[in-house]
Amino acid sequence: MSTKILPEGDVRQELSNDGDHERFAHYADKHKITESLVTGTPVRAICGKIWVPSRDPSKYPVCPECKEIYAGLPKGGPGKGE
Numbered sequence: 001m002s003t004k005i006l007p008e009g010d011v012r013q014e015l016s017n018d019g020d021h022e023r024f025a026h027y028a029d030k031h032k033i034t035e036s037l038v039t040g041t042p043v044r045a046i047c048g049k050i051w052v053p054s055r056d057p058s059k060y061p062v063c064p065e066c067k068e069i070y071a072g073l074p075k076g077g078p079g080k081g082e
């Protein structure tokens with residue numbers, strides 16, 4: 001009788017502790033996002049939050065912090081990816 005059963009409630013609580021940023025679409029390095037979609041590894045957004053990008057970011061509102069940072073970034077010029 002040593003079998004341990006993890007209560008389902010605990011797991012759910014842990015997941016909900018991830019925070020609100022899971023409900024936003026963040027800006028991050030395109031290559032990292034592409035990689036994350038394959039590997040499932042979380043990436044760091046430009047706002048500093050670690051999140052797992054969704055395959056369908058249009059479902060989520062853009063993170064206001066990312067939006068602000070992105071708007072303040074110097075433009076590298078047309079045609080430049082970085």
Ligand SMILES: [Zn+2]
Nearest residue numbers: 026047063066
């Ligand atoms: Zn963000």
